[in-house]
Amino acid sequence: MIESHLPAYIALTFVLFSVVIPAFGLWRKELSQPLAVLGSGIAAGFSIYGFINYLNEGSIRYFFGGWEPPVGIEFVYDGLSGFFVLVINVVAFFVMIHSHNLQKVEFPGKEMPYYALAMLMMLGFNGMILTGDLFNLYVFLEIASLSGYALIAIGEKQAPYAAFRYLIIGTAGGTLYLLGVGFMYTITGTLNIIDMAAMLPMLFESNATFAALILMIVGIGVKAALFPMHGWLPDSYTYAASTSTALIAPIGTKVAAYILFRIILWMFGIEITDAIAPLSYIVGVLACIGILYGSIMAIAQTEMKRMLAYSSISQIGYIIMGLSLANPWGFAGALLHVLNHAIMKACLFMISGQLRLKEGHSDISRFDDSYRIKYPWTMASFSIAAISMIGLPPLAGFFSKWYLALGTIDNSNWLFLGVILLSSLLNAVYFFRVLEKVYMMNPEKGQKEPAVAERNEASASMLWPTGILAVSLIVIGFANAIIVGILLNIFPM
Amino acid sequence: MDLSLVPLLAILVSLVVVVPIMLSSAKPNLREFWTILAAVIKFGLVLTLLPGAMRGESVQLHLVDLAPGIPLALNADPFGVYFAVIASGLWIFTSFYSIGYVRGAGEIKQTRYFASFAVCLSATIGIAFSANLITFLLFYEMLTVATYPLVIHNEKKEAIDAGRKYIAFTLTAGLLLVAASALVYHYTGTLDFTPGGILSDADLPHTAMLLLFILFLGAVGVKAGIMPIHGWLPAAMAAPTPVSALLHAVAVVKSGVFAITRVVGYVFGVDVMGDYGLNDILIVLAGFTIIVASLIAFAQDNLKRRLAYSTVGHLSYIVLGVALLTPTGMTGGIMHIAAHATMKITLFFCAGAIYVNLHRTEISNLDGIAKVMPWTMGAFVIGSMGLAGIPPINGFFSKWTLALGSLEGDMIFPVIILVVSGILNVGYFFPIIYRAYFKPGKGLEKYGEASPLMVVPIMVTAILSVLFGLFPNLFFGFYDLAVDISLSLFNSAAP
Numbered sequence: 001m002i003e004s005h006l007p008a009y010i011a012l013t014f015v016l017f018s019v020v021i022p023a024f025g026l027w028r029k030e031l032s033q034p035l036a037v038l039g040s041g042i043a044a045g046f047s048i049y050g051f052i053n054y055l056n057e058g059s060i061r062y063f064f065g066g067w068e069p070p071v072g073i074e075f076v077y078d079g080l081s082g083f084f085v086l087v088i089n090v091v092a093f094f095v096m097i098h099s100h101n102l103q104k105v106e107f108p109g110k111e112m113p114y115y116a117l118a119m120l121m122m123l124g125f126n127g128m129i130l131t132g133d134l135f136n137l138y139v140f141l142e143i144a145s146l147s148g149y150a151l152i153a154i155g156e157k158q159a160p161y162a163a164f165r166y167l168i169i170g171t172a173g174g175t176l177y178l179l180g181v182g183f184m185y186t187i188t189g190t191l192n193i194i195d196m197a198a199m200l201p202m203l204f205e206s207n208a209t210f211a212a213l214i215l216m217i218v219g220i221g222v223k224a225a226l227f228p229m230h231g232w233l234p235d236s237y238t239y240a241a242s243t244s245t246a247l248i249a250p251i252g253t254k255v256a257a258y259i260l261f262r263i264i265l266w267m268f269g270i271e272i273t274d275a276i277a278p279l280s281y282i283v284g285v286l287a288c289i290g291i292l293y294g295s296i297m298a299i300a301q302t303e304m305k306r307m308l309a310y311s312s313i314s315q316i317g318y319i320i321m322g323l324s325l326a327n328p329w330g331f332a333g334a335l336l337h338v339l340n341h342a343i344m345k346a347c348l349f350m351i352s353g354q355l356r357l358k359e360g361h362s363d364i365s366r367f368d369d370s371y372r373i374k375y376p377w378t379m380a381s382f383s384i385a386a387i388s389m390i391g392l393p394p395l396a397g398f399f400s401k402w403y404l405a406l407g408t409i410d411n412s413n414w415l416f417l418g419v420i421l422l423s424s425l426l427n428a429v430y431f432f433r434v435l436e437k438v439y440m441m442n443p444e445k446g447q448k449e450p451a452v453a454e455r456n457e458a459s460a461s462m463l464w465p466t467g468i469l470a471v472s473l474i475v476i477g478f479a480n481a482i483i484v485g486i487l488l489n490i491f492p493m
Numbered sequence: 494m495d496l497s498l499v500p501l502l503a504i505l506v507s508l509v510v511v512v513p514i515m516l517s518s519a520k521p522n523l524r525e526f527w528t529i530l531a532a533v534i535k536f537g538l539v540l541t542l543l544p545g546a547m548r549g550e551s552v553q554l555h556l557v558d559l560a561p562g563i564p565l566a567l568n569a570d571p572f573g574v575y576f577a578v579i580a581s582g583l584w585i586f587t588s589f590y591s592i593g594y595v596r597g598a599g600e601i602k603q604t605r606y607f608a609s610f611a612v613c614l615s616a617t618i619g620i621a622f623s624a625n626l627i628t629f630l631l632f633y634e635m636l637t638v639a640t641y642p643l644v645i646h647n648e649k650k651e652a653i654d655a656g657r658k659y660i661a662f663t664l665t666a667g668l669l670l671v672a673a674s675a676l677v678y679h680y681t682g683t684l685d686f687t688p689g690g691i692l693s694d695a696d697l698p699h700t701a702m703l704l705l706f707i708l709f710l711g712a713v714g715v716k717a718g719i720m721p722i723h724g725w726l727p728a729a730m731a732a733p734t735p736v737s738a739l740l741h742a743v744a745v746v747k748s749g750v751f752a753i754t755r756v757v758g759y760v761f762g763v764d765v766m767g768d769y770g771l772n773d774i775l776i777v778l779a780g781f782t783i784i785v786a787s788l789i790a791f792a793q794d795n796l797k798r799r800l801a802y803s804t805v806g807h808l809s810y811i812v813l814g815v816a817l818l819t820p821t822g823m824t825g826g827i828m829h830i831a832a833h834a835t836m837k838i839t840l841f842f843c844a845g846a847i848y849v850n851l852h853r854t855e856i857s858n859l860d861g862i863a864k865v866m867p868w869t870m871g872a873f874v875i876g877s878m879g880l881a882g883i884p885p886i887n888g889f890f891s892k893w894t895l896a897l898g899s900l901e902g903d904m905i906f907p908v909i910i911l912v913v914s915g916i917l918n919v920g921y922f923f924p925i926i927y928r929a930y931f932k933p934g935k936g937l938e939k940y941g942e943a944s945p946l947m948v949v950p951i952m953v954t955a956i957l958s959v960l961f962g963l964f965p966n967l968f969f970g971f972y973d974l975a976v977d978i979s980l981s982l983f984n985s986a987a988p
Contacts, residue, residue, distance in 0.1 A: 012830055100778070109533075125784060197944040238916075338564050363891045387638070390664070392634045392635075392638060392667070393559075393627070393631040393634055393635075394559070394565075394631050395632055398557075399560065401671070402560065402671065402675065403560070405671060405672065406675050406678065406679065409676060412678065417672060417675075420610075421668040421671065421672055422671075424664075424668055425661075425665060425668065427666060428660065428664050432657075432660060436653065436656075440645060440648045441648040443648065443649050443650035443653060444650065450601060450602065478557055478565075479557075480559070480560065481557070481558035481559060481560050481561050481563075482558075484560065485561055488561070
């Protein structure tokens with residue numbers, strides 16, 4: 001019986017823990033983090049079970065209170081939503097474990113509200129993915145955004161300013177989306193995505209539909225940091241606490257990408273999306289510009305978190321580009337990159353947190369070859385994640401690029417192919433720079449002897465999450481044929 | 494077709510040995526024992542494949558699917574085995590030599606050195622045994638990554654710059670290979686190397702085929718040192734000499750020419766190469782590279798750099814042989830893979846012995862050293878004579894076959910290039926020998942011959958060069974094997 005209620009259980013777990021954490025946290029604030037681990041762990045367990053169930057039994061439509069749409073609200077647990085929920089909840093689980101030693105340094109005294117907010121944000125993200133209702137999606141979007149602004153504001157001195165900027169831009173994006181939803185409601189008389197998808201082939205020639213589509217793409221594009229709507233991202237990711245960045249960076253923009261997938265490929269379908277203007281191509285070109293812009297800006301950064309933030313703009317571009325190709329290989333590449341990038345970025349941001357904890361900074365220009373001796377395991381994980389980001393086989397990052405490349409070739413889209421290849425080189429520039437600093441002497445600073453240092457490795461609660469994520473990149477690399485086989489089945493056309 | 498784990502084991506043995514090498518970091522003798530053990534086992538495993546290869550058989554192994562329909566698959570075909578025998582055989586000598594070298598020169602981070610070296614050999618054998626382009630790409634990138642720590646080994650500014658250059662060149666090449674492989678997959682739906690070519694039935698328009706070929710050329714031409722994309726090779730001479738010897742004269746660059754042969758013979762196929770006129774591009778580039786590299790070699794005073802440019806030139810002999818598209822030319826090219834390997838490794842070994850023993854790197858400082866290092870310099874004479882194409886050393890034999898191959902295709906131009914290049918080779922090697930033997934040396938009184946760990950491998954590789962020159966079939970029937978490989982590419986292409 002549990003299977004049919006799974007979509008609700010995943011969301012309700014986070015509701016429950018966002019209440020339980022304040023209740024226990026007021027009594028003993030050190031209980032907040034273990035409870036957050038427990039909550040995200042249970043949700044991750046449900047997500048894994050749910051995805052296995054999807055593979056065996058197929059999709060689930062869950063009607064809240066037994067009210068069928070259009071009267072009630074439904075959660076739709078199909079391949080796409082199941083996959084995204086699985087990715088975000090598993091990553092969140094690892095980030096929550098990793099935060100154990102960071103909490104006392106990065107947000108002392110605020111543990112209880114912090115973890116309660118984290119649970120609320122995860123509720124918002126899961127709700128956005130699972131819901132089958134456009135307005136309900138907006139509600140979850142605001143839950144996730146508001147708790148996200150608060151999480152970002154808990155950070156360095158500049159963090160509240162960055163969060164405020166994000167709040168302004170993000171709210172504008174949310175409002176545009178809501179406006180689009182309003183248009184769609186006026187035209188179709190329903191808010192249910194599946195109903196709407198059934199009606200759209202008869203209604204798509206109106207200008208209002210076209211306007212609604214553009215409003216929704218732009219509004220969600222802000223949340224996905226699609227170029228040129230990425231302005232909020234670098235500061236927010238840099239100044240927020242390492243745990244917030246590790247949680248939001250791999251997950252937040254992916255959820256926005258999910259909405260774009262849902263709207264463009266499922267609700268409208270690619271033919272209707274492109275019926276009036278080649279919107280998917282325009283989105284793809286924006287993604288390409290974002291890929292190159294993010295990579296070039298990442299090269300220019302010396303602060304590791306900021307470099308990774310720009311790299312995120314670039315990587316989200318891959319996902320959106322794969323969406324815009326709207327063919328099976330591009331789709332599989334994009335979704336595989338959702339998984340890969342979530343793992344790589346979570347791993348890399350967690351490592352920047354480790355370095356900040358141990359060294360007090362994550363300024364690449366101050367890295368030296370003593371890190372090799374002080375943090376051998378941390379740096380090993382970093383190297384694996386970095387090489388995967390560059391996209392060398394057999395690591396996972398290579399394969400998402402491979403499928404994206406196949407997708408661009410199937411569309412004879414040589415521009416996009418060139419961008420994918422060029423961006424890999426740019427990735428190599430900014431990651432090798434770090435590896436050089438960490439593993440080699442610095443002759444430009446006159447260093448003659450390898451550094452001597454004591455081992456000062458991070459604690460097990462940090463090493464295990466980063467280590468497991470790094471190893472999983474190798475595993476995914478070898479197992480990607482299975483994953484891609486599943487993803488190709490999810491492709492709607 | 495025989496199913497067997499031997500090719501996989503041959504690849505894995507030097508990958509697995511990295512763990513004990515790292516663990517015995519504090520005990521150098523034990524650590525080097527692991528290297529030697531892995532080298533010997535690897536060579537033994539490869540040798541067990543040789544009898545089958547002589548009969549024209551392949552050992553295939555299908556591991557996991559790397560992508561839907563594209564497996565991680567090994568195929569130890571005759572050509573792969575041929576290359577694997579050379580690489581793994583010479584690794585044994587290089588391992589002994591390395592021990593003498595790194596200890597003699599007091600190198601830092603020796604554990605990293607031996608570990609990376611072992612990974613490089615895994616990647617090289619992986620390249621030899623790759624059954625399709627994706628598997629090949631995997632090992633090709635692995636070789637890039639594993640060679641990088643060796644190039645930057647001494648971590649001086651020059652080395653780190655060379656490392657950046659190396660990474661920039663090889664990563665770009667890797668990306669071109671990704672694009673080229675994806676295109677081949679798009680056009681044909683397969684990536685498996687096939688004698689006679691995957692693209693032979695694709696029937697592409699001329700420009701598409703040309704662009705695809707240029708992509709492949711950029712992808713594998715970098716490691717093969719074809720001008721003008723050879724720039725990383727002379728820079729990479731900042732690496733310790735055994736690295737230059739095995740990797741930049743045998744494993745890495747030969748992976749490049751091996752890949753060119755694979756691309757010409759197994760992806761495009763000789764028919765497509767000829768029909769679309771793609772081989773002309775290769776002949777012109779190779780001819781240009783042979784002559785220009787030899788001329789640049791003259792200007793180098795640094796011994797290793799002169800050898801590096803000589804390497805660039807000789808790699809293009811092989812490319813030229815493949816590009817002739819005649820069975821004899823192909824045989825000559827394949828023979829020169831082995832011939833150049835034994836000769837150039839000898840010369841690099843000599844350069845390293847001179848550096849460790851006398852701390853001299855410039856040719857102008859080598860006056861009179863033959864008196865103190867007679868064995869080393871004797872081997873140097875053999876190696877350089879061979880490269881100049883003087884009988885009875887194996888360089889002559891492969892060059893002779895190359896010349897016959899171009900005549901077989903009614904081409905005179907390649908023969909002229911071979912002759913001119915031979916003269917240039919004499920020209921840039923002779924001054925070294927002259928200085929070493931006939932000029933009086935200074936400050937050499939307290940020196941003797943280098944350590945036996947280095948001299949013995951030098952002598953062995955030099956003797957191998959002579960023996961292969963006199964009796965091409967003496968060991969393993971190498972000449973017959975090369976002929977068979979070459980014929981298989983032409984026979985299967987015939988309708």
